[in-house]
Amino acid sequence: MMDRPDQIERDATIAVLEIDTGSRDTWSTDRLDALLRDIETVASDDGIGGVVLIVGGDDGSPGRDRAAHQMPVGPSCMGRVIAAIEMAGKPFVAAVQGVALDDWYELALGCDARVATPGARVGLTQCARGVVPGAGGTQRLPRLVGRAEAIRLIAGATEVTAEKALGLGLVDAVAAQDLQRAGILMARDMAGTKRRLIDRPVPDDVDVDAAAESASRKARPHVLAAIHHIREAGTITARDGLDAERATAERMHETPEATALRHIFLAEREAARGMPGREAAPVPVDLFGVIGSGTMGAGIATAILQVGKPVVLMDANADALAKGVARIEDAIDGAVARGRLSRPDGEAAKGRLTTGTELSALARCDLVIEAVFEDQRVKEELFGKLGAVLGADAVVATNTSYLDIDRMAAKVPRPEHVIGLHFFSPAHIMKLLEVVRGSASGDRAMATGLGVAGLLGKQPVEAANSFGFIGNRIYAAYRAACEFLLEDGALPHEVDRALEAFGFAMGPFAVADLSGLDIAWTMRRQRVADRDPQDRYVHIPDRLCEAGRFGRKTGAGYYRYDADGARHRDPEVEALIIAASAEKGIARHSLAALDIQRRALAAMVNEAACIVAEGVALRPSDIDVVMVNGYGFPRWTGGPVHWARQQAPEALADDCARFAMDAGPGRQNGDLRLLGVGSGGTK
Numbered sequence: 001m002m003d004r005p006d007q008i009e010r011d012a013t014i015a016v017l018e019i020d021t022g023s024r025d026t027w028s029t030d031r032l033d034a035l036l037r038d039i040e041t042v043a044s045d046d047g048i049g050g051v052v053l054i055v056g057g058d059d060g061s062p063g064r065d066r067a068a069h070q071m072p073v074g075p076s077c078m079g080r081v082i083a084a085i086e087m088a089g090k091p092f093v094a095a096v097q098g099v100a101l102d103d104w105y106e107l108a109l110g111c112d113a114r115v116a117t118p119g120a121r122v123g124l125t126q127c128a129r130g131v132v133p134g135a136g137g138t139q140r141l142p143r144l145v146g147r148a149e150a151i152r153l154i155a156g157a158t159e160v161t162a163e164k165a166l167g168l169g170l171v172d173a174v175a176a177q178d179l180q181r182a183g184i185l186m187a188r189d190m191a192g193t194k195r196r197l198i199d200r201p202v203p204d205d206v207d208v209d210a211a212a213e214s215a216s217r218k219a220r221p222h223v224l225a226a227i228h229h230i231r232e233a234g235t236i237t238a239r240d241g242l243d244a245e246r247a248t249a250e251r252m253h254e255t256p257e258a259t260a261l262r263h264i265f266l267a268e269r270e271a272a273r274g275m276p277g278r279e280a281a282p283v284p285v286d287l288f289g290v291i292g293s294g295t296m297g298a299g300i301a302t303a304i305l306q307v308g309k310p311v312v313l314m315d316a317n318a319d320a321l322a323k324g325v326a327r328i329e330d331a332i333d334g335a336v337a338r339g340r341l342s343r344p345d346g347e348a349a350k351g352r353l354t355t356g357t358e359l360s361a362l363a364r365c366d367l368v369i370e371a372v373f374e375d376q377r378v379k380e381e382l383f384g385k386l387g388a389v390l391g392a393d394a395v396v397a398t399n400t401s402y403l404d405i406d407r408m409a410a411k412v413p414r415p416e417h418v419i420g421l422h423f424f425s426p427a428h429i430m431k432l433l434e435v436v437r438g439s440a441s442g443d444r445a446m447a448t449g450l451g452v453a454g455l456l457g458k459q460p461v462e463a464a465n466s467f468g469f470i471g472n473r474i475y476a477a478y479r480a481a482c483e484f485l486l487e488d489g490a491l492p493h494e495v496d497r498a499l500e501a502f503g504f505a506m507g508p509f510a511v512a513d514l515s516g517l518d519i520a521w522t523m524r525r526q527r528v529a530d531r532d533p534q535d536r537y538v539h540i541p542d543r544l545c546e547a548g549r550f551g552r553k554t555g556a557g558y559y560r561y562d563a564d565g566a567r568h569r570d571p572e573v574e575a576l577i578i579a580a581s582a583e584k585g586i587a588r589h590s591l592a593a594l595d596i597q598r599r600a601l602a603a604m605v606n607e608a609a610c611i612v613a614e615g616v617a618l619r620p621s622d623i624d625v626v627m628v629n630g631y632g633f634p635r636w637t638g639g640p641v642h643w644a645r646q647q648a649p650e651a652l653a654d655d656c657a658r659f660a661m662d663a664g665p666g667r668q669n670g671d672l673r674l675l676g677v678g679s680g681g682t683k
Contacts, residue, residue, distance in 0.1 A: 013047065014049065014188060015048045016180060016184065036081050036084055039051075051091070051092045051187065052186075054179075057099065079134075079246060082106065091193055091195065093113045093186045096171060097120060097179055098120060098121075100116075102126055106133060106136055110136065110197070112194060112196065113195065114170070115171060115182050116174055118163065123159040124141065124153065127155055128157035130252065130255065130262065133226070134246050138154060138233060138245050139241040142202050147230055148205040150230045151226075173186065198242075202233050202234030260642055266621075267621035272453070272460055275462060280444040281444065285309070288366070289362040290312070291314050292315060293320050293321045294371065296427055297313065297315070297324060302332060308352075312354050312356060312365055314357070315357065318357055325353065362386075368395075369399055379398060383398075383411035395449075397419050399420075399422060402469075409440050417445050418441060419436060422435075424630050431459045432459050432630035433453045433459065435460050436464070437464050446462070450462070461626050461629075466611075466614065470623060474607045478600055479520075481659055484536065484663075486577050487538055492558040493509075494591070494596065495508065498593035501593060502637075503633075504632050517541055531666070534664050535666040539580060540580050543580070605640050609674050610670040611623065623641050624639020649677050
């Protein structure tokens with residue numbers, strides 16, 4: 001059939017057309033032309049009364065894994081294919097298998113009916129990559145589910161399973177038997193009819209304004225554009241709506257924001273694969289163990305329980321263990337209340353938890369994650385006891401944020417089974433998971449860590465063992481630069497305001513108050529002996545802690561907080577900062593918002609270059625994935641590395657060199673070429 005492997009089969013009067021998904025150019029212009037010819041062939045055959053079109057595959061939208069994510073443009077585009085289906089005088093049934101997102105689902109919407117396999121996923125997620133649907137999604141979906149639901153689904157870039165899709169009306173049936181057979185039976189039932197979705201009126205909605213307002217909060221231009229097109233559906237002619245949508249999609253595809261969002265989308269997929277060439281199979285994990293029932297331990301256990309796996313929660317302190325169980329139950333109840341879990345699933349999740357106060361309770365666990373106090377000595381002592389308890393194939397993971405994994409691994413008989421799993425708080429909600437490779441970590445243990453991340457719905461990024469790994473190390477450089485800004489002339493609210501204007505949800509000092517200033521203070525005191533006395537050290541946060549100002553939890557930190565949590569500037573803090581500058585002989589001067597942004601971001605970029613040079617990150621784009629998913633770096637900028645590639649190389653290099661010089665001999669000046677800055681860009 002042509003020079004491609006698409007297939008047309010016949011079942012009596014029903015044609016079955018299956019599109020090959022093995023090629024990376026599934027939606028190239030040539031292949032769309034060929035698909036169009038196939039559709040015209042079956043449409044013109046009087047012996048065919050209906051057509052089943054098999055759509056979807058393992059990888060979702062056919063273009064989702066192409067580096068350029070090119071949209072089909074020109075006269076032979078997806079719009080022409082869908083128009084040919086709609087103009088055919090016989091019904092087309094879309095049989096959805098696997099993942100049918102974006103182009104795939106727009107193609108399905110062009111058919112007269114849709115049937116899906118159990119567990120299949122559908123949706124229009126283009127807004128996640130800075131564009132709007134371009135093949136009629138904003139015009140056809142409202143005719144199927146109403147404008148309000150279409151806004152929620154498209155603006156939220158939402159994927160839904162076939163079962164939920166059936167309830168929403170996104171598919172007409174979930175196949176109880178073979179998908180192709182189900183599609184054929186549906187096509188036979190529809191013989192002689194046409195149910196073009198584009199001809200339907202848009203249902204009346206009572207909550208369109210509320211849905212639009214909710215989706216518009218802090219929304220980016222592409223989301224606002226999608227909402228606009230959805231609201232127009234049915235108020236203008238179908239042709240005008242389709243043309244307007246397509247024009248917007250083509251215009252937005254190469255905007256800086258769409259390019260950045262496409263970059264981070266593809267970077268996330270690449271990061272999830274871990275080290276290239278690793279072929280080891282993960283250890284099957286049927287039973288998890290978690291050591292430590294504090295905030296992190298309880299959060300990790302909750303995340304595992306909610307995906308259907310049993311957990312043994314161990315804590316030597318029975319009172320702490322009881323509090324941990326209560327935290328877990330509260331978190332699960334919260335998920336039920338928010339609709340993330342059904343009530344029966346929530347009760348089942350609670351039932352999968354067992355507890356113990358002795359390490360022997362973990363003897364049958366396949367993966368044990370320790371989440372005890374962040375102290376090297378405490379963790380090493382614990383690891384020294386685990387070897388006598390765990391099975392020979394068990395993987396052991398430490399949930400440390402900064403500490404040396406190799407020293408922990410040296411305490412067990414099989415160091416190749418030790419990895420780091422750095423969860424972010426709250427662990428059952430935050431998406432990022434750094435999977436840390438120690439010098440002795442084996443491929444199978446690392447594959448297990450990456451697999452667990454996928455099981456938990458986390459975004460994994462592999463990192464080598466280094467103080468702070470990727471994220472905390474870069475954030476420490478960022479925080480240091482912001483503290484330098486305080487000494488040089490800025491006040492906390494000015495730094496926060498400038499970086500929030502760049503796109504961070506919260507500035508660094510508001511974040512510090514929220515996290516608790518005492519946590520970083522403890523870490524700094526532990527590392528006094530490691531600090532180069534010639535490095536620039538800002539004493540302001542230490543003095544705040546010495547005054548008992550630990551942030552929101554004490555009502556005072558960099559800011560003062562009301563009983564209701566409202567944040568206010570504090571004259572005492574500003575006087576302390578001005579005095580600190582005078583003590584060092586620093587002549588304070590005002591700093592513009594752009595200067596604040598450039599200095600803070602240059603610190604991140606400089607540290608990113610050092611991390612790549614040392615092999616802590618596998619690829620530069622992994623740094624973007626970490627900072628976007630774990631540290632609030634604005635997604636629509638693509639992350640610090642992608643942002644750096646858009647800057648003038650010489651000016652950025654000067655900014656980075658200034659930071660390194662300002663920080664002192666303990667800070668290296670990174671080679672920005674390793675990030676692809678000024679060299680055409682690299683992964």
